[in-house]
Amino acid sequence: MEIPSKYSPQEIEEKWYLYWMENKFFNSIPDERQKYCISIPPPNVTGVLHMGHMLNNTIQDVLIRRARMLGLNTCWVPGTDHASIATEAKVVNKLKSEGINKADLSREEFLSHAWQWKEKHGGIILDQLKKLGASCDWDRTAFTMDKNLSDSVIKVFIELANQGLIYRGIRMVNWDPKAMTAVSDEEVVYKEEQSKLYYIKYKIEGQDDWITIATTRPETILGDTAICINPNDTRYTHLKDKKAIVPLINRVIPIIEDEYVDIQFGTGCLKVTPAHDINDYALGIKHNLQTIDIFQDNGTLNENAQIFVGMDRFEAKEMMIKTLQENQYISKIEDYTNKIGYSERSFAVIEPKLSLQWFLKMQEIAQPALNAVINGEIKIYPEKYVNTYKHWMENVKDWCISRQLWWGHRIPVYYINQTNEYVIAETLEKAVQIAREKTNNQSLTAENLTQDQDVLDTWFSSWLWPISVFNGINEPENPDYKYYYPTDDLITAPEILFFWVARMIIAGYHFTGHKPFTNVYLHGIVRDLKHRKMSKSLGNSPEPLELIAQYGADGVRVGMLLCSPAGNDMIYTDDLPMQGRNFANKMWNAFRLISGWEIDQEIEQPIYAKTAIQWFEQVLNKNIENINQYFKEYRLSDALMTAYKLFWDEFASWYLEIIKPQYQKPIDKITLQKTVVFFDKLLKILHPFMPFITEEIWQLLEKRNQGETIMLQNMPKSEEYDNDIIVCFDELKQIITEIRKIRQEKNIPNKDAISLKIKTGKEGYFDFLNSILAKSCNLCNLEIVEDKQTMSVSFLNKDTEYFVPLENCINIEEEIAKLNKDIDYFQGFITAVQRKLENEKFVKNAPEKVIDAERKKLSDAQNKIFSLQEQINIIKK
RNA sequence: GGGAGUUUAGCUCAGUUGGUUCAGAGCACCUGCCUUACAAGCAGGGGGUCACUAGUUCGAACCUAGUAACUCCCA
Numbered sequence: 001m002e003i004p005s006k007y008s009p010q011e012i013e014e015k016w017y018l019y020w021m022e023n024k025f026f027n028s029i030p031d032e033r034q035k036y037c038i039s040i041p042p043p044n045v046t047g048v049l050h051m052g053h054m055l056n057n058t059i060q061d062v063l064i065r066r067a068r069m070l071g072l073n074t075c076w077v078p079g080t081d082h083a084s085i086a087t088e089a090k091v092v093n094k095l096k097s098e099g100i101n102k103a104d105l106s107r108e109e110f111l112s113h114a115w116q117w118k119e120k121h122g123g124i125i126l127d128q129l130k131k132l133g134a135s136c137d138w139d140r141t142a143f144t145m146d147k148n149l150s151d152s153v154i155k156v157f158i159e160l161a162n163q164g165l166i167y168r169g170i171r172m173v174n175w176d177p178k179a180m181t182a183v184s185d186e187e188v189v190y191k192e193e194q195s196k197l198y199y200i201k202y203k204i205e206g207q208d209d210w211i212t213i214a215t216t217r218p219e220t221i222l223g224d225t226a227i228c229i230n231p232n233d234t235r236y237t238h239l240k241d242k243k244a245i246v247p248l249i250n251r252v253i254p255i256i257e258d259e260y261v262d263i264q265f266g267t268g269c270l271k272v273t274p275a276h277d278i279n280d281y282a283l284g285i286k287h288n289l290q291t292i293d294i295f296q297d298n299g300t301l302n303e304n305a306q307i308f309v310g311m312d313r314f315e316a317k318e319m320m321i322k323t324l325q326e327n328q329y330i331s332k333i334e335d336y337t338n339k340i341g342y343s344e345r346s347f348a349v350i351e352p353k354l355s356l357q358w359f360l361k362m363q364e365i366a367q368p369a370l371n372a373v374i375n376g377e378i379k380i381y382p383e384k385y386v387n388t389y390k391h392w393m394e395n396v397k398d399w400c401i402s403r404q405l406w407w408g409h410r411i412p413v414y415y416i417n418q419t420n421e422y423v424i425a426e427t428l429e430k431a432v433q434i435a436r437e438k439t440n441n442q443s444l445t446a447e448n449l450t451q452d453q454d455v456l457d458t459w460f461s462s463w464l465w466p467i468s469v470f471n472g473i474n475e476p477e478n479p480d481y482k483y484y485y486p487t488d489d490l491i492t493a494p495e496i497l498f499f500w501v502a503r504m505i506i507a508g509y510h511f512t513g514h515k516p517f518t519n520v521y522l523h524g525i526v527r528d529l530k531h532r533k534m535s536k537s538l539g540n541s542p543e544p545l546e547l548i549a550q551y552g553a554d555g556v557r558v559g560m561l562l563c564s565p566a567g568n569d570m571i572y573t574d575d576l577p578m579q580g581r582n583f584a585n586k587m588w589n590a591f592r593l594i595s596g597w598e599i600d601q602e603i604e605q606p607i608y609a610k611t612a613i614q615w616f617e618q619v620l621n622k623n624i625e626n627i628n629q630y631f632k633e634y635r636l637s638d639a640l641m642t643a644y645k646l647f648w649d650e651f652a653s654w655y656l657e658i659i660k661p662q663y664q665k666p667i668d669k670i671t672l673q674k675t676v677v678f679f680d681k682l683l684k685i686l687h688p689f690m691p692f693i694t695e696e697i698w699q700l701l702e703k704r705n706q707g708e709t710i711m712l713q714n715m716p717k718s719e720e721y722d723n724d725i726i727v728c729f730d731e732l733k734q735i736i737t738e739i740r741k742i743r744q745e746k747n748i749p750n751k752d753a754i755s756l757k758i759k760t761g762k763e764g765y766f767d768f769l770n771s772i773l774a775k776s777c778n779l780c781n782l783e784i785v786e787d788k789q790t791m792s793v794s795f796l797n798k799d800t801e802y803f804v805p806l807e808n809c810i811n812i813e814e815e816i817a818k819l820n821k822d823i824d825y826f827q828g829f830i831t832a833v834q835r836k837l838e839n840e841k842f843v844k845n846a847p848e849k850v851i852d853a854e855r856k857k858l859s860d861a862q863n864k865i866f867s868l869q870e871q872i873n874i875i876k877k
Numbered sequence: 878g879g880g881a882g883u884u885u886a887g888c889u890c891a892g893u894u895g896g897u898u899c900a901g902a903g904c905a906c907c908u909g910c911c912u913u914a915c916a917a918g919c920a921g922g923g924g925g926u927c928a929c930u931a932g933u934u935c936g937a938a939c940c941u942a943g944u945a946a947c948u949c950c951c952a
Contacts, residue, residue, distance in 0.1 A: 005915060276937085278952095387881060388950065393950080494949085529888085531948090562903070563889055569948090571889060575904060582917040589915035596914075638891075641903065663913065727898095737921080744921060750912065833897095841935035850896050850936090857897065 005593065008533075010553030013692040017130060025711055026135045028075035030483035036074045037066035037487040039466045039517075041500070043145065045118060046090050049128035049544045051526040051534050052493065055570060058557045059523055060491045061134050062636060065688035066137070069489075069715040075484055075856070076135060077469045079142035080116075084408040084458045085179055089346060091117050091407065107406050114407050118143075131545060133553050133691045135711070142390065143460040145409070152473035153461045154426055155513060161424045165361045172278045173355050173400055174341065177299030177313075181404040182357055188341040188350050197269065197336035198321065200229060201329050205243040205252055211236070212331055214266025214503060216338055219317040220326060221246055221371040222305040223294040225336045226253050226272040228283060230261040233268050248320075249306045256287050275354050293354055297404075308345075313351070319436035353502040358402040358411060358454070366396045368509040369502060375479035378505060380520045381634040385494055387823055392498050399503075401457045407718060408455030415450045423449075463503035466490075466516040490517040493525060514823045521634050524569035531571065547577055554690035555580035561640050561689065583644060586691050590652050591697045592658070592674060600666035608669040608771040612658040615729045617680060619650050621721035627685065628718060643685050651682060653734070658772055681716040728766045731797060732773060738795045739777045739804065746793070746809050755781035757789050757803040764798025788874045796822075799863055803872075816872055823868050826861045833858045 028035075038060055043053060060076060068074040091114045092102050102110060126141065142149060160166045173182035198218045201210045211227060227244045229236040243252050253272075260283060261270045273294040274284025284291055294305040299313045307323075308316040324330045341350035371391040372378045373386060378832060380386050402411060414431040415422045423438055425431035428446050436444050450527060467473055470481035486508065492501060501520055508516030526534050526541075534541035547556050558580030564570040623646040630639035659675060661667045681699060687694040687710050698710040739756070748754060756779050758765060774782050785803070788794075791810050792803035833854055836842050843851060 003914090006917070007915095283941065311879075384882065391950080392881065498950090506914095568890075573888085573904090577887090585917045586915065589918085591914085593914035635891095641891095646904085651916090653919085657919095660914090740920060741922095744909070747909095750920090830895095836935080839935055841888095843935080845935050846896070853897075 002708065003592050005592065006588065007552075007693065008587045009554060009584065009692060010549065012554050012696045013131075013133070014520045016692050016695045017133065018709065019708065020135065021138075021710070025709055026076070027137050027139055028073055030479050031073055033071065033073040033489075033844060034062070036070075036072040037077070037484045038064060038075075038491065039077045039191075039487050039489075040079060040491050041492045041496075042079045042142075042462060042465060043125045044086055045080040045122045045125075046083055046086045046141070046398055047080075047125050048134075050536075050844075051541055051572060053125070053129070054132060054544050054547075054636045055427045055523055055526055055560045056493070057129055057132055057134050058560045059521065059564075059636060060489075060689040061132070061691070062561070063489055063491070063521075064135055064633065065691060065711060066715065068711060069687065069713060071714060075137050075140070075321065077140045077142060077521055078129070078138060078468060079144075079465075080125065080141075081123060081144040081458055081462050082408060083464075084403055084405045084455055085176075085181065085183070085346070087114065087118070087723065088405050088407040089179060091269070091384060101674060104868070107400075110406050124657060128545060131548050133557065135691070137194060140469065144458070144465075144468075148471045148474055149461060149468045150409055151426075152464050152468040152471070153456060154412050155473055156413060156425050156464065156507070157409075157456065157460075158426065159511075160360060166358060166363065167361070168356060169606065170354055171357055171359065171400065172281045172352050173357055174343075175297070175351045175353035175355065176346055176348050177297065177344040177351055178346040179405070180297050182352070182353075182355060182400060182402065183343055189344050190339040190341050192768075195338055195340075198324075198330055199268065199332035199334070200247065200324060201331055202244040202271075203241065203249060205245055207242070211244055211255070212267045213240060213269045213271045214334075215271055215760065216336060216533070217317070218330075219301075219308075219313060219320040220273045220276045220294070221271055221320075222249060222301070222307065223275050223292040223599075224251070224253055224271050225274060225284065225290040226287065227255045227290055228258050228261050228270040228272050229255060230263050230268060231257040232258055232259065233261075233263050246347070247324060247327065254289075256283075256289075256869035257281060258287070259408060259680050276352055278352055284770040289423050291354065292676045295353065295711060296503050297350060299348075299351060303324040328544055341723055343518055351432065355563060356399045358413075358456075359401040360401050360460075362396040362398050362506075365506050366502075369393065369505040372509065372515055376544070377516050378518060378520065385497060388494070393502060399457075401460050402452075402454040403457055404453070405455050408458065409461060411452040411454050411456060411858055413452040416444070418450060422452075442480060459499055459503060462500060463507040464511070466504060467508065467512055476512070484511070486515050487563050489519045489521060491521045494522045495525065497522065507678055516535060519634070519783070523564055523653035526570045526572050529571060531569070532820050534572065542572075542574070550579040551577035552584060552692070554584050554693050555582075557585055558640065558644075558689060561636055562644075564637055580690075583648065584649055586652060587690075587693055587697065590647075590656060590679070590786075591657060591700065594672075594679060595700070597661065597672055598666045599669050599672055601669060603666065603842045605668045606771070608775045609659045609668070611769060611772055612655055613671065615672045615725055616655045618721040618723070618725045619729075620646070620678065620681060621719050622714075622723065622726060624685065624716055624718040641691065643682075647682050647686065649875055651678065658776060659711065665734075683710060684713055684716055687711060687713075728769060732766060732769045735773065735797050735802065736776050738797070738802065742793050742795075742804050742806075746806060748806075750778055753778050754806075755783065755802055757783045757785045757792070757805065759785050759788060759801040759803070761799030762798035764796075788871055790874055796809060796864060796867065799867070801859070801867065812875055815875055819868050819875075823865055826865045826868075828859060830861045830865070833861070 040060065041056060064074055064076045079137045091448070094117060095102060095113060113719050122143070129136070157166065174188050176183050195216055197214050197216055199212050199214050200218060200221065201212050203210055213227065215221070215758055219578065222338060224246050240256050240257065242255050244255055245252055260279070261268065272283050272289060274281045274289055274291040280521045283289070292304050294301055295313060301308050301311050301313065302314050303309055311319065321330070342348065343350055370390065373380060373389055380389060412426060413422050413424050414428070414433050414435065423431050423434040425434050429738070431443065431449055432446050435449060436442050464473060466487045467485060470485055471478055472474065472481035472485055489498065490501065504516045528534055528540045532538060532540060551559070558574030558579045559578070560570070562579060615726055618782065623642055627639045627642050630636070630642065657680070683694040683701070685697045691711065695710050743750065754777070756777065770782055775780065788801065789803035789805060791807045792805045793810070793815065794801055796802045836854055839857065
């Protein structure tokens, strides 16, 4: 059967993924073996696969497949999170396109639409992961709003509340007026923008005097409740204890003093609007100021503003500027660059807003999580992120966990008779019970209770993920949880180190008393060549599934990993998957070569083959050892590159070329058998990186039974090896390269045999490799000689001299020039070494070993010069 | 404004306790080859003041200080 010379991955990948699924090779159940477990960073249920997912999941699959081949009971739990804000926005938009307004629906009706949407679109991303080859235990697929996971969320909320760690409070939150919800600090993206700084005059009460402040947000002066000056600022001392009048609305406000005010900035006077600025809010508390909130939740002005009521904040700003100008309150307008916060989800400008929210106290529960990373119980790779983690955990702030949305876990708080008095319970029935006890009113019914309208932050469910996917909150004694938890590795990006990783660690220690995972591997962000983050809006991201179609999943996986050292961003170009594809093709053709060889039982194993086998065994073992070490250090790019070079350079370019029989000649049995064994090992080493092609070739390499798979074979172990053989062979490679160079320079085709004469020295000659040398260089004659040769091209390896007699095409001038060039080089080298050795301080202070090495370098170089000079003399004769 | 990190070849990155196995790898590039496994290939080759400056040391890509540029986090 003819095997095509180009490897085409499409059908092959589909075939093997089906085979793996049908045979349930990805599934795991607890047994007596040691386990290895990863819970996937749950992608957003609204999401589609992007380059970041490709990198993230490739890494996880490599680790999982390798662990599986190391004999561990391997479990990779997939799933998605419900993404409150993003999903709700999607569903709202979808309904809008159908002419339905969210406001016209009841909560139940809306949720039913949301669930329909989830059922229809929620699994897309997981199916896409299958194309990548992800070997997840799909039977365990979890969703943060599944029954067990939801119950866990409610349960821990109640537990934390009972521990006094949850409180309700007025706080300045990042308000998203479009999504009508508070968002966390981490969900606000700040962008630098050109804006204006307005200088606005306030009249001093009872005096014909003015005070000027500078602000970027003139509309908020409607909520002003003070003017603040710095007590050290002599320009304003005379205004101390006076009052100012807010323009247009004539509210009288005090002039207060605080060193917080930056004298250099603007006019040195600050307007204080406690309801709409976080720093002003702090000032307000400190100076006991009134707080006037002038905005509705949707960003329009309310009654408190007195004017422009009902107008949107941006419109109101324009009106405000216009009106102030008309009334001569604006003295100056300057250009100004400031940072404006946008909602990561809805892209609306964030409005700082005072609001009643639920908070989780963090400081106390963060402590064990901080300690765990500091004392190394949990390891972060790369280590530099430990600092970042530490800094954050030491300055941790309380976590606002409520969101003004419907899609998510509804806060299990029930208010009694529309008051602020409440009870917390898993269900309405329990809430009634508790409320009756609390109020001492047995006639209280469900009618008297109103559940909090808000849901919990999505992270408040994903922080339980490694626990809740095994139902460890609800049933801590269940066998799955006991077996798989704590999980082993967590693979994610540093961007969510804080709001996911750190919180998972906190939750792990707080709810289970154990870490949630042992190692955290942080990979970078995928960027384009201009180092811009890949995103839909920039249009700079390739479509992952198209990449897979074009280069094969194996090719893409290799491309993603080749250039992605831990913690570094990955700069993507199409060259990367191409390199992966080319490598797959190389493997494919190596297989084609071997599969075409016929065995002849009669022929003896040639010495060159026997020697090459002996050498390759050493190289293989050495590289396995290196790869193991790289995996230990989570240096996956290096591990892959080592395997890549082992296959391409050592196996294909050197080993196969040496043992390759002449065209259409048969091969001996032992060599072929050994070669198949090598190939088999290489495939296993490469399988975690390139699952599909390795399965395909492995299945073809030898007769396999139904139900067999490379993915359940044992990973080759590193055995003892003789490094001397590798070193000798490296020298041999250099010698062969020298001879190839001579052929190229002198234009001698490979098929013309040449002869080689060797004047052996103490080093640089290996007779046991002669048969390989002869075959690789097509030598008709290999002779050991006592004397230097004339009419030859020569070169030195250590102190052994090699001569290629080429009577017809020797240019004596050229040869001498070449030899002189070498002499010059060594001369310079000697000068440098001598300078060192003549330095008394060096001889006195440097270790013996270093000095000896220098002396050897010196004498070696001197010998070389001597030998080269001699060669020149001989040629000249 | 506070903190962390980065700077090594055209690009992306390695360089473990300072010492010719220290200046490396892959890709890209150049030259010659369609040599029956592979042109998605083979063989060979060029390329770096290790950001800059000063210091410590017999010796610095590596240690110290300063400077510059970039990145991230927090405010």
